[in-house]
Amino acid sequence: MRLLEERIRKDGIVKPGNVLKVDSFLNHQMDVELFGEMGKEFYRLFRDRKVNKILTIEASGIGIACIAAQYFQVPVVFAKKSQSINLDGEQYVAKVESFTHKRVYDVIVAKKFLKEEDRVLIIDDFLANGCAVAGLIDLVEAAGAAVEGVGIAVEKGFQDGGRLLRSKGIRVESLAIVESMDERTGEIQFRS
Amino acid sequence: MRLLEERIRKDGIVKPGNVLKVDSFLNHQMDVELFGEMGKEFYRLFRDRKVNKILTIEASGIGIACIAAQYFQVPVVFAKKSQSINLDGEQYVAKVESFTHKRVYDVIVAKKFLKEEDRVLIIDDFLANGCAVAGLIDLVEAAGAAVEGVGIAVEKGFQDGGRLLRSKGIRVESLAIVESMDERTGEIQFRS
Numbered sequence: 001m002r003l004l005e006e007r008i009r010k011d012g013i014v015k016p017g018n019v020l021k022v023d024s025f026l027n028h029q030m031d032v033e034l035f036g037e038m039g040k041e042f043y044r045l046f047r048d049r050k051v052n053k054i055l056t057i058e059a060s061g062i063g064i065a066c067i068a069a070q071y072f073q074v075p076v077v078f079a080k081k082s083q084s085i086n087l088d089g090e091q092y093v094a095k096v097e098s099f100t101h102k103r104v105y106d107v108i109v110a111k112k113f114l115k116e117e118d119r120v121l122i123i124d125d126f127l128a129n130g131c132a133v134a135g136l137i138d139l140v141e142a143a144g145a146a147v148e149g150v151g152i153a154v155e156k157g158f159q160d161g162g163r164l165l166r167s168k169g170i171r172v173e174s175l176a177i178v179e180s181m182d183e184r185t186g187e188i189q190f191r192s
Numbered sequence: 193m194r195l196l197e198e199r200i201r202k203d204g205i206v207k208p209g210n211v212l213k214v215d216s217f218l219n220h221q222m223d224v225e226l227f228g229e230m231g232k233e234f235y236r237l238f239r240d241r242k243v244n245k246i247l248t249i250e251a252s253g254i255g256i257a258c259i260a261a262q263y264f265q266v267p268v269v270f271a272k273k274s275q276s277i278n279l280d281g282e283q284y285v286a287k288v289e290s291f292t293h294k295r296v297y298d299v300i301v302a303k304k305f306l307k308e309e310d311r312v313l314i315i316d317d318f319l320a321n322g323c324a325v326a327g328l329i330d331l332v333e334a335a336g337a338a339v340e341g342v343g344i345a346v347e348k349g350f351q352d353g354g355r356l357l358r359s360k361g362i363r364v365e366s367l368a369i370v371e372s373m374d375e376r377t378g379e380i381q382f383r384s
Contacts, residue, residue: 030258032268059251066224067262075224077221
């Protein structure tokens, strides 16, 4: 998606350790007008699938998922990363290893919000090693529901997540795929 | 807001310990069509203020804030509850006591996303004792920016947060104010 690639080139910052900071428009400050264009694009890409629910994970996937859900006219469920008194009843739980927080955590969805008949589109802001998305897929599969696809804002194409998911036959659509980035020059190459 | 009150009466569940569960449409599964109506209402209530930024807190405020921001045509910033490698540079930090997680945590915003010239609308899903909103106000004030108002989906009118904030002259608009709720009968009374 040209608009997102241009924005990443303009405002993304390449940091040591393969970190791409897009916090000025994607995952700390959020440009909801851009999210609207991204939501339209996700809808164009997945409108052939009978999606009835969008699943994402707190926190930075929520904004993108909610704006996209307006085009699909379906509810969003976000997986939680910690227990709280607001989580009761039976739950699906999967383990996820976080790159940004350097720890393993649970992702949790109340069973009542994922049903066997659900056809789920997973949306998240980043795809790198794919652990978060794999955890969300585990939750959907535990419910006996169908993963209709995975929609990602920014994929790090030089990490393994996208390749692994696609090799399992999962339809993954990333709006921007970073092929390489250079922390010295700040240059970013996208997959065409 | 009648639509939200009706939805809370229909799908909200009153639990022991003054817990109101609205997880089927507000803060675990999210009804984005309802969020659209709520966003329009926030805009109607605050359109007279020259808001140029919406501030919320992860995770359950983000969806409501992003949908509302479409009507204001402004970006959203969400305060983070934990450090990560995505947070670098200078930060504003405030302490918040969580009722739902039973602990004290930091709320953090990168300084570059709150500036002295900003006119901020704070949006969150719940207002009870007001600690989270007070933490967000601390962040805005630390930046020398202006709090134009506080928009809340569900206020627990029988707890102190709303009264305390309003007594400080802060404009707080809650789309539904629960006056009382009965865990035995499940009955919910709203402030008129």
